[in-house]
Structure formats: structure tokens, C-alpha cells
Amino acid sequence: MTLNPSTYRHHYPSPAPSPPHEINHITGTAANSIAVLASSRAVLERRLTAATIVISQATGKITSIFHSVLQASDFPPGTDYTDHSPHILLPGLVDAHVHLNEPGRTEWEGFWTGTRAAAFGGVTTVIDMPLNAIPPTTTVAGLKEKVQAAQGKCWVDVGFYGGIVPGNPTELRPLVQEGVRGFKGFLIDSGVPEFPAVSSTDIALAMAALADEPTTLMFHAETIPPIADSVGDDVQQSLPPLAPIGPLDEYATFLASRPSSFETYAIAEILSLAHIAPNLPLHIVHLSATEAIPLLREAIAKGVNITAETCFHYLSLAAENVRNGDTRHKCCPPIRSQSNQDGLWEELMQDGGCIKTVVSDHSPCTPNLKLLPSSITNAKNNIVAGLEDGKGDFFSAWGGVSSVGLGLSILWTEGQRHGISIEDVVKWCCKNTAKQVGLENEKGDLALGFDGDVAIFDDEGSFMVGEGAMLFRNKCSPYQGMMLQGVVKETWVRGQRIWNREGSGFGKGVPRGKLLLERRT
Secondary structure, three states: OOOOHHHHOOOOOOOOOOOOOOHHHHOOOOHHHEEEEEEEEEEEOOEEEEEEEEEEOOOOEEEEEEOOOOOHHHOOOOOEEEEOOOOEEEEOEEEEEEOOOOOOOOOOOOHHHHHHHHHHOOEEEEEEOOOOOOOOOOOHHHHHHHHHHHOOOOOOEEEEOEEOOOOOHHHHHHHHHOOOOOEEEEOOOOOOOOOOOOOHHHHHHHHHHHOOOOOOEEEEOOOOOOOOHHHHHHHHOOOOOOOOOOOOOOHHHHHHHOOHHHHHHHHHHHHHHHHHOOOOOEEEOOOOOHHHHHHHHHHHHOOOOEEEEEEOOOOOOOHHHOOOOOHHHOOOOOOOOHHHHHHHHHHHOOOOOOEEEEEOOEOOOOHHHHOOOHHHHOOOOOOOOOOOOOOOOOOOOOOOEOOOOOHHHHHHHHHHHHOOOHHHHHHHHHHHHHHHOOOOOOOOOOOOOOEOOEEEEEEEEEEEOOHHHOOOOOOOOOOOOOEEEEEEEEEEEOOEEEEEOOOOEOOOOOOOOOEOOOOOO
16 A cells, blocks of 8 residues: 555654663774664655664775664764654655766766765765767777766765767777666667667667676667658657647647657667667666556567666656747757646556656756746746746747756655655655666665765655755756655765755765766676
8 A cells, every 4th residue: 555644644663672781893993983863754765754864984884674663872972963754764865867977078967966965865876978078988988088077076975887879889898897887778869969870780789899798788778760660760860850840939839840750660779779788777868758668568578678767857847838039948859738738647656567766857958948028037936047038839848857866856756646655755766766777786775885965855845946956056947936745854874974955065074975886797
């Protein structure tokens, strides 16, 4: 049974008696070497229960867990102890799809601002996409340049994806050795010239190169369907619509230019090549079209090793509600109809569904690139600083939604209509995202030996998305002015409190994020 917050608000598990003598042999070290987080509600072992979690501040690992609320007196004097009841202790979220854009486009985003925004929303690990930075992460040299740019700037832990582009199959295995968490390629123009689309031949070469490697091969699955079988690889090139159906500032015109068939054709192409590397995990990023779900389900039933993710914006925004010119909503694949959104939710809620994870796909830009008209920029609660009056042209505006750090609250808010539980959120945004990138033995769960990454979550609190809630570099998001339910009170990374909403925010702290460069196994 799924639980609504009002259902379980006053029905906490009864704490077991605290063991007054057993605790010292477990934490028999100096008080300042551990942190203790307790609450009447925590998500442990896929269920909501009372818990006390002990984290070593020397190793950053969880060393003890009790299924009850122990008291401060059970620990050595001076221990960093907090009972967060009735707020929920969650594993820190793993956002497996974020564009941080550094180096090269740091005016769009950067490690410092992007990871602070993540911490605001309880995200303790982000995996950086291989494009929109210059150079892209398509070579070992490009990865090393990105790693150098990240030094000393990350407030949460950061991993990296590699990219597949025409001509780089010999770079893929060395990138695995250097610690990338997976690879991504586009079957359609990416929007940036340094990251071109791949053809079916390129995909086949990448699959062959990675067939026996411990990694995941991911795809932006859109491409223009051919008008005849003889078109072949020419369909890999993305072109603007030859004849838009209406004004370029109307969302319906843009939506019609990227129909569901773009996704289904691309996914069919990927599935047709899966036999080349049957053991290689395949993954569809930011699935938007529900028409693709039967294709994926059928392939999985036949043994194809493939999963899909969807995004917070596809689960919360609908085409019918996008105002003319409001290009903050532009992304690719596009935000589709309300009925399509309902279909995504239906698949997500299925235990055996093909959609396993929910991510942000935070893809920011400078506000001027959104070409917003003054009718949008001057609206109450939707002011975007530094903008000249644009045309609201959905075809010329940059495509991407800014939302890193807002996802937990977006999902919790919209999920109330669908009867989700907090355990569902942990499954989609913590456990499964960690597994997708090979971190399932250290991230995404509150368990012994795991990293002490914790989000303290007030499931009944609410806030309006204003500038103070958007810590990413450019305050330009379709969520501006919205009221969201669910507030992250604190964020902990490997046993260190890095964000405190009720206190001084980040205070005088320093970035403690780690770059996750260990080779996947």
C-alpha cells in the first residue's frame, strides 16, 4: 500500500529501548569523530522506520544503524547528535543527469554553483554529462581538463560520463579506465557543434568497443524518421521543420516539430543494434513519449538489457499549460500533453516498468539565450534579471530546463496526485540512480559501510521557488513562482553537514565534494 503523508504523519514506529551499555563498544572513539542523526522516520531497507545512524567523520562511512531513536546520553559527551523527528532521514539523492558546463561555458553553469544548487535539494551526488563543456568529455584529455577545472569547487560528490561521437571508439576503453561512469551519444543534433550526432555505424562501433566493459551506454533517443527505407543514415541529421504549423512563439508549433515518432524511431534503431553487445547495459535518457514504452517493454521481455529514465519536468509540466513565448519550458524531447504525463506516471509506478529512474537533466544557459518576451520576464514572481526583450521563439531559444536541487520537491508535490510514498522517491532517485552509474555499493542507501550522505526532509513543509531557491548560476526556470511541497532542512555529505536551511546555509564551510574517478567494477 502506498502512503500519503497525512496517513503516516502521527503513526511513527515505536522506538525500541535504547541499549545503555552496548553503544560504547560501537562508537568507542572520541566524540568529535562521529556524527549521529536520529529520527522517528527514516527510509531504511525500503521501508519507513525509526532510526539512529552513526557516521564516522574520519571515513565518512555509516558505521552503525539502530532501528530506534537513541538519546544523546547514549553517546560520549560532546557527540554531534541531532534528533530530527518528525522529519525524514533520506539517503542523499543521486542525480544521474546534470550538465555543469565547466570548463568552456561557465557563464551557463559551473561546478561551484551547480553543486551548491544540488545540495540545497538534498542531492549529494551528481553525474556530469559529457557535453556543453568545452572540450567535451569524448577523450581522456578532455576528461582530465574537466577534472582539473572541478578541483576545489564541488560541494557534493561528482562523477563524469564520457561521450560517444563519430570517430572516437578508440577513446572509449581508456575513458573507462579513467573512471567515467557511463557514456552518452545523440542520435540527433545536440545543439553544440563539438558534440555531433552518431550514426548507426558509430553506435555499432561503440557497442563493440564497450561490449565487455563495466559501464552503461546511454542515448538521447530522438531522430527524424525516414520517409523511405533508402534514406539510411541521412536521417541522423537534425533539421528545423521545413514548414512550421504555426507561429514560432506558440508551444504547439514547437511540440508538433518533435513528435513522438522521433523517439520511437530512435529507440527502434538502438534496439536493432543491441545484439552486438548483449551484456552491455543500455539506457534511454530523458524518455518523454509514452508511445516508446511498449517498444522497451517488449525488448526487455526478450532479454535486452535496457532501462529508461524520465525527468522531473516531464512528470510535472504539461504542454497545455505552457504560455506563448515561455521558452523556459523548451527542452528536447519536448514536454508533451497532460495525458502523456499521466502515462509516464503510470509506467513509473509499475514494479516491472521500463522507467527505473527520475533525474533533473539540468541543462541551463544564460537567460538571454532563452529569448523570453517581456510579457514573461515582467510577470509577477517570474522576473528574470539581465534580459532584453526577446521574441519568445521556441525554435531559436536554447533548449533545456534548469531544476537541479528542486527535483525532490517537484516530485513530492506532483506525486501527491499519484499516491506515491517516500520509499518510491528513494527507489527512483537514490537506489536506482546509484545502480545506473555503478555506485550501488556506496551511494543511494542508508546502510552499513555506505557513504554517510543524508538529506533531512520535511515532507509537509512548502516553499515558493524564488531566487533564493534557485542556487544554480542563472535564475531562469519554468518553476519560478511555483509553490512546492517538501523542504530539505539539511544535507550531509560523507558525515559532514554542508547545507543547513534553518541556520547559515553553507556558512563558512568549504567544498567537501569528492570527484568519483574510481574505475567501475
